[in-house]
Amino acid sequence: MSADRGYHHGDLRAALIEASFAQLAEGGGLPRFSVAAVARRLGVSTAAPYRHFPDRTHLLGAVSGAAAHDLAAAIAAAADAAGTDPADRLAAAAGAYVRYVARTGAGFHVIYAGELHALPDExxxxxxxxxxxTLLDLAAATGCPSYQEAVQLVEATIAVAHGYTSLYADGFFARKSISVDAIAARATTAARALMTVD
Amino acid sequence: MSADRGYHHGDLRAALIEASFAQLAEGGGLPRFSVAAVARRLGVSTAAPYRHFPDRTHLLGAVSGAAAHDLAAAIAAAADAAGTDPADRLAAAAGAYVRYVARTGAGFHVIYAGELHALPDExxxxxxxxxxxTLLDLAAATGCPSYQEAVQLVEATIAVAHGYTSLYADGFFARKSISVDAIAARATTAARALMTVD
DNA sequence: GTCTATATCTAGATAGAC
DNA sequence: GTCTATCTAGATATAGAC
Structure with a gap:
């Protein structure tokens, strides 16, 4: 990585986005996210990022977009790996979410962050x-009678996955030192239970 | 409240804790929580809080303790209001959690915050x-065969309640402007579903 | 395209006046 | 017990050198 002074990146823009994930993964969430810390992580000056993004919000927007893209892919892959039962496929999305956010730090709180709503980024x-x-299709396949119910099933699935993830990140399970895979398994089981009735 | 300069509080310590809840309720969570902002809210100098708490962490510890106390009471009340069915009683705890955190901003991410673990506050x-x-008793009453399973049922219930709450606070439901009570109802329903099997 | 240097802001925490 | 004033530290963002 050569964190020495004066190093020139080939593609600092892409490197900034990648380093932002690492920064988010270290905890603190959006409020603690700092452009300066990301720059330091790459060994460039704190001014360098502003050549590629006009401000902090635009960098976060790029991170949000990349996370949405990668997470959708991770969820689709997990659903396919789960087999053909629609309920199992949606439940697998919850597990994939936990693993993705544990790895990257960029969950729904980043992807759909309120402070990015006004950002004009197509x-x-x-x-x-x-x-x-992607999520609505998985929910609809379980036999939801209406679009509204599919939305609410997705929201419930997201809520349980995000809840486990959020508690994990905040150190709630820290004393018992439970592994990410164990948390992902619990999220999958809980999401599966949401579909046993209605 | 008389936010003018020079006002002397009768009990600034208690006022600081109460104002901290209001501060947390405005969003941003622990990372954004600032002693200076709490002082400003009460119209006292930024130095005043340090007469009552040695540092930011000790103030947060007091808030955490107060929140744990009040939340346990809110959950117990909601369980009693839910009737005698053990599953309904535990599910009601999820709804009570959503309403409590929407009102105070102090959920498990504050109460069990990792940065407070080392705090020696009996x-x-x-x-x-x-x-x-309180939560484990509600779970055990549903017929959990072992302590381990009661713990995991509590964790799942907490996860779903915290997930809805966290997404709500992050603005995930903002566009649809769903009320707190509606979110609480969904959390209750989802928590109830967790108990239909196992 | 990156650097150094800087202006402005906010926070945590302390010293000493009253 | 609270205030004013101050120190330190870290952040956002900009200006101008190379």
Whole structure:
């Protein structure tokens, strides 16, 4: 990585996005996220990022879009690996979410962050919509009688996955030192239970 | 409240804790929590809080203890209001959690925050333990065959409640402007579903 | 395209006046 | 017990050198 002074990146823009994930994964969430810390992580000056992003929010927007894209792919892959039962496939999305966020730090609190709502970034909008579509398709396949119910099933699945993830990140399970895979398994089981009735 | 300069509080210590809840309720969570902002809210100098708490962490510890105490009471009340069915009683705890955190901003991410683990505050420890006992008793009453399973049922219930709450606070439901009570109802329904099998 | 240097802001925490 | 004033530290963002 050569964190020495004066190193020139080939593609600092891409490196900033990648380093932002690492920064988020270290905890503190959006409020603690700092452009300066990301720059330090790459060994460049704190001014360098502003050549590629006009401000902190635009960098976060790019991170949000990348996360939506990657998460949708991770969820689709997990669903396919889960087999053909629609309920198992949606439940697998919850597990995939836990693993993805534990690895990258970028969950729904980043992807759909309120402070990014006003951002005019079409790429990001498309990717967040595609992520939602991926989830809605999985929910619809379980036999939801209406679109409204599919939405609420997705929200419930997201809530349980995000809840486990959030508690894990906040150190709630820290004393017992439970592994990410164990938490992911519990989230999957809980999400599966949501579909046993209604 | 008389936010003018020079006002002397009768009990600034208690006022600081109460104002901290209001501060947390405005969003941003622990990372954004600032002693200076709490002082400003009460119209006192930024130095005043340090007469009552040695540092930011000790103030947060007091808030954590108060929240654990109040939340346990809110959960117990909601369980009693839910009737005699053990599953309904535990599910009601999830709804009570959503309403409590929407009102105060102090959920498990504050009560069990990792940065407070090292704090030697016996009052807080007693209250967080009592909160956990309240939840474990509700879970055990549903017929959990073992202590381990009661713990995991509590964790799942907490996860779903915290997930809804966290997404709500992060603005995930903001566009649809869903009310707190509606979110609480969904959390209750989802928690109830967790108990239909196993 | 990255650097150094800087202006402005906010926070945590302390010293000493009253 | 609270205030004013101050120190330190870290952040956002900009200006101008190379």
């Amino acid at each position: 790429t990001r909008r498309d990717r967040t919509r595609a992520l939602m579509t | 009052t807080r420890r007693d209250r967080t333990r009592a909160l956990m006992t």
